[in-house]
Amino acid sequence: xxxxxxxxxxxxxxxxxxxxxxxxxxxxxxDANFSLVFVAAMYYGVALWLSLWGGIxxxxx
Numbered sequence: 927x928x929x930x931x932x933x934x935x936x937x938x939x940x941x942x943x944x945x946x947x948x949x950x951x952x953x954x955x956x957d958a959n960f961s962l963v964f965v966a967a968m969y970y971g972v973a974l975w976l977s978l979w980g981g982i983x984x985x986x987x
Contacts, residue, residue, distance in 0.1 A: 936976025
């Protein structure tokens with residue numbers, strides 16, 4: 927199984943998430959904006975799913 931375009935996008939999202947993590951942590955810690963935590967969790971969930979997803983498998987006839 928090779929690396930596909932959506933896997934690369936997922937890995938880039940995870941890498942970018944490292945920088946967003948600091949922003950989200952500081953925003954939640956000082957402003958108590960808990961809705962941002964939900965958005966960040968969804969972002970990381972999508973990024974992880976894209977980076978690990980193997981794609982649609984074609985049925986063999």
